[in-house]
Amino acid sequence: MQTTTTQALQPSAVLELLKPITWFPPMWAFLCGVISSGVPIADRWGTALVGIVLAGPLVCATSQAVNDWYDREVDAINEPNRPIPSGRIPGRWGLYIAIAWTVLSLLVAASLGRWVLGAAALGLALAWAYSAPPLRLKQNGWLGCAACGLSYEGLAWITGAAVMLGGALPGPLPLALALLYSVGAHGIMTLNDFKAIKGDSAMGIRSLPVSLGPDRAAVVASAVMAAPQVVVIAILLGEGRPWHALAIAVLLVAQLVMMRRFIAAPVERALWYSGFGVPLFVSGMMVSAFAVRTLG
DSSP states (O other): OOSOSSSOOOHHHHHHHHOGGGGHHHHHHHHHHHHHTOOOGGGSHHHHHHHHHIIIIIIIHHHHHHHHHHTHHHHHHHOTTSTTTTTSSOTTHHHHHHHHHHHHHHHHHHTTOHHHHHHHHHHHHHHHHHHSTTTOGGGBHHHHHHHHHIIIIIIHHHHHHHHHTTTOOOOHHHHHHHHHHHHHHHHHHHHHHGGGHHHHHHHTOBOHHHHTOHHHHHHHHHHHHHHHHHHHHHHHHHTTOHHHHHHHHHHHHHHHHHHHHHHHSHHHHHHHHHHHTHHHHHHHHHHHHHHHHHHO
């Protein structure tokens, strides 16, 4: 819990609350959507830049602020030096920042078209539903990771494509890829839960490492990351893009090799796999985006 409510609000603590390091996945997925649209970036570079800001420093940052506010008791166990439990974000400022960033995100999204606004609104709704009662989806590892995967990967991808298409909904192939990589991102989100097993267990949060045990959760996370990539490979082969399919297959084989090492010691190696295996997953996302672009 917070150690003080009288300490002045620190700008550096606000930035830490918004967790810039977490902005990369949705910004990368947004860029995949931009590429998949087939529209030259030079034609709409200003709009694309605003969209990248929307995906990362706004929508993703909002989700981080919301999560830290409603996770302040858990963080007091797992990460007591976080801005809210340490008191560097005093009083109810964590909640106020989350609300302000939500409103700002919606205003920016509205300027980019109705489909962008719809995707951003759904992503923000999932962010609040993930952390806040009464839903608090993170209490269930299956639902919580699904919400994060859809928000961070699928909706960000769709938003990127819609921005480049002047606010229109992208076609069926980009939508299919966005959905598949959202499913794969469920496994990536599970990786983040291995470091919080102690606090989650104490607070009754049924993450997959808690509910299934670390060993089974590692197998499930690995399977969930790998299976959608197999489907993507099959789709690209069916669409006559064998070289793109081959590139993703090579990336997947490398992931499978690392997954074996991760599964052997999941608690100790979850962070290691996040650092070395996940970049291969997201590289495949970009390869598939270029494949769709050439079809469009």
